[in-house]
Amino acid sequence: MKKVNIISLGCSKNLVDTELLMKxxxxxxxxxxxxxxxxxAKVVVINTCGFIGDAxxxxxxxxxxxxxxxxxxxxxxxxxxxxxxxxxxxxxxxEIPEVDAYFGKFDWKGxxxxxxxxxxxxxxxxxxxxxxxxxxxxxxxxxxxxxxxYCAIPIMTGEYKSRPFEEIVDEAERLAKQGVKExxxxxxxxxxxxxxxxxxxxxxxxxxxxxxIKGIEWIKLHYAYPAGFPMEILPVMRxxxxxxxxxxxxxxxxxxxxLKQMRRGVTKQQTIDLIRKIREEVPGIALRTTLMVGHPGExxxxxxxxxxxxxxxxxxxxxxxxxxxxxxxxxxxxxxDDVPEEVKNKRAEELMDRQLEIAxxxxxxxxxxxxxxxxxxxxxxxxxxxxxxxxxxxDQEVFVTSIDPLQIGDFYEVEITGAEPFExxxxx
Numbered sequence: 560m561k562k563v564n565i566i567s568l569g570c571s572k573n574l575v576d577t578e579l580l581m582k583x584x585x586x587x588x589x590x591x592x593x594x595x596x597x598x599x600a601k602v603v604v605i606n607t608c609g610f611i612g613d614a615x616x617x618x619x620x621x622x623x624x625x626x627x628x629x630x631x632x633x634x635x636x637x638x639x640x641x642x643x644x645x646x647x648x649x650x651x652x653x654e655i656p657e658v659d660a661y662f663g664k665f666d667w668k669g670x671x672x673x674x675x676x677x678x679x680x681x682x683x684x685x686x687x688x689x690x691x692x693x694x695x696x697x698x699x700x701x702x703x704x705x706x707x708x709y710c711a712i713p714i715m716t717g718e719y720k721s722r723p724f725e726e727i728v729d730e731a732e733r734l735a736k737q738g739v740k741e742x743x744x745x746x747x748x749x750x751x752x753x754x755x756x757x758x759x760x761x762x763x764x765x766x767x768x769x770x771x772i773k774g775i776e777w778i779k780l781h782y783a784y785p786a787g788f789p790m791e792i793l794p795v796m797r798x799x800x801x802x803x804x805x806x807x808x809x810x811x812x813x814x815x816x817x818l819k820q821m822r823r824g825v826t827k828q829q830t831i832d833l834i835r836k837i838r839e840e841v842p843g844i845a846l847r848t849t850l851m852v853g854h855p856g857e858x859x860x861x862x863x864x865x866x867x868x869x870x871x872x873x874x875x876x877x878x879x880x881x882x883x884x885x886x887x888x889x890x891x892x893x894x895x896d897d898v899p900e901e902v903k904n905k906r907a908e909e910l911m912d913r914q915l916e917i918a919x920x921x922x923x924x925x926x927x928x929x930x931x932x933x934x935x936x937x938x939x940x941x942x943x944x945x946x947x948x949x950x951x952x953x954d955q956e957v958f959v960t961s962i963d964p965l966q967i968g969d970f971y972e973v974e975i976t977g978a979e980p981f982e983x984x985x986x987x
Contacts, residue, residue: 562590564600566625567689568618569608571745571781571952573641575698577606578686580640580667585687587676593689601635603628604670607643609715611883618643619655626657638662638670642715664715665701684730691935693968694741694777694951695734699727699765703747704755705784707811708822708889709854709882712747719748721756728768735774740968741933742769743950745781750788763791770799776970777801777933779950783808785833786824793840803947804841807876809849813868814861821854822889827868834872845948847876852910853903854882855894862906869913875921876954877914879907915980922955922978932957932973932985934965944971946983961987 563584567577581591592598603625607618618641628634637658644651645664652661662669668678688695703712704719731742744766746752753761769778778801780792785808796802812818815827825833838844850869852862869877881903884896932944935951941958942965949955959965959973965987977984 561588561602562592562598562600563602563604564595564598565591565593565604565606566621567593567606568621569606569614569642571696571743572698572747573606573608574689575686575696576641576664576667578689579683580604580606580670581687581689582682582685583667583671583678584674586679586682587671587674589674591687602638602674603634603636604638604640607639607641609641609643609646609711611880611885613883615643622651622655622658626655629657638673640664640666640670642712645715646711684726685733688734688737688739690951691968692738693933693935694743695739696743696745697727697731697734697769698722698745699749699752700746704751705748705824706822706889708820708894709851709885711885711888714887716747719751719755721752721754721761723756724753724761724765724768727765728772731769731775732772735772738774738968740774740970741777741779742775743779743781744769747782748784749780749782750784750792760789760791762789763795766792766802767795767799770795770801775801777803777947779803779805779807779947781807781950785810785830788833790836790840793837796841796844804844805847805948805950806837806841806844807847807950808837811849811851812854812857812861812865814864817854817857817861817865820856820894821851831872845875847878847950847954848874849878849880850910851880851882852906853898853900855890855897857882857898866910866913869910870917873917873921874914875918875948877911877918878953879910879914881907918955919978919980922980922983925975925983926978927975929972929974930957930985931970932959933970934959934967936967937965955981955983957983957985959985959987963987 565577567574584591608614625637638660639658640662644661648661660673671678700721702716702719813827930946934942934944936943944957973985975983975985
């Protein structure tokens with residue numbers, strides 16, 4: 560059987576695209592594998608990421624590695640798709656001509672045509688899941704209408720485009736019938752869902768409808784935007800038992816100076832009021848946020864204000880990344896990349912050190928308490944799972960000991976016996 564190895568880089572949204580392409584390739588007779596090292600596949604598809612400098616470098620290096628395998632005769636065809644290809648195709652064709660064909664982010668038809676096959680529109684929403692069978696990502700839109708100064712994603716993905724409401728519900732129902740218990744709802748900006756297509760925000764309605772689907776026991780929301788946040792989602796999160804008390808909302812910064820520089824459309828006080836309202840409306844919610852340091856114009860005063868903000872807000876989950884200067888963004892056209900790299904990295908490291916202390920204190924509070932855990936895998940003597948407050952890949956895990964074997968993909972009540980800053984230990 561003809562075999563294709565898809566190397567999927569970048570975010571979970573990219574992974575959904577990979578899964579959609581896999582289904583199409585399998586329909587026309589290919590055996591498809593994902594991210595297999597030392598693969599015997601003669602056809603390689605690289606789904607690239609172009610978000611920030613490190614991601615672009617990883618994508619280019621991966622392409623070059625496959626080119627070397629092609630020169631050695633181990634690979635016959637190399638196809639490149641995804642965000643990097645969408646944005647830099649002419650440059651890539653010039654610099655790496657050994658690639659057989661470059662395609663845009665959504666041009667799966669082109670890949671099939673290149674292989675002498677046809678795209679099946681009837682399968683456009685069907686996927687071959689690459690995640691463990693008990694959870695799946697559910698993408699509800701493409702693109703982004705925000706104008707953040709630093710972000711190149713709208714350049715690559717275009718304007719916001721909500722998927723049809725019923726199409727999303729149908730996909731969620733199909734996933735549930737396949738045995739999926741946890742849906743990780745995601746978009747570049749879930750908080751804009753429906754406005755472009757229906758003239759109003761329909762996020763709360765959508766999540767409420769998905770919560771009705773039999774078999775879906777956990778629903779988690781990624782990624783919210785603070786400006787224009789739809790407050791009507793909060794009662795749904797509070798009242799629906801299978802909508803997890805978890806929200807990924809990228810705030811990026813807190814000082815009014817930096818929020819204006821970043822073109823975030825929100826003030827510090829509005830941000831604080833929103834966080835307090837979310838926690839008030841959904842008691843016990845775990846908030847994950849992402850912060851940026853080293854954006855053009857960030858002063859030491861701005862940074863210290865951010866440190867104080869983190870220590871005051873005590874986010875349950877937090878990630879930090881240094882600013883990356885991207886071509887054709889507002890920053891590229893209007894600002895100088897004026898914060899030295901060593902300063903960016905030092906600020907990011909210090910901020911994560913503060914978060915480590917906060918996370919450690921928060922986790923200590925769980926010791927002796929009971930939590931429900933979804934088991935993802937077995938690792939040595941432990942069964943490793945997550946609580947409703949944690950998403951795969953990005954959040955902490957719970958390492959569970961049990962005399963009897965536990966079933967992967969099942970829920971168990973555990974008692975927390977130990978805590979580290981970013982992981983918990985428990986017994987059945």
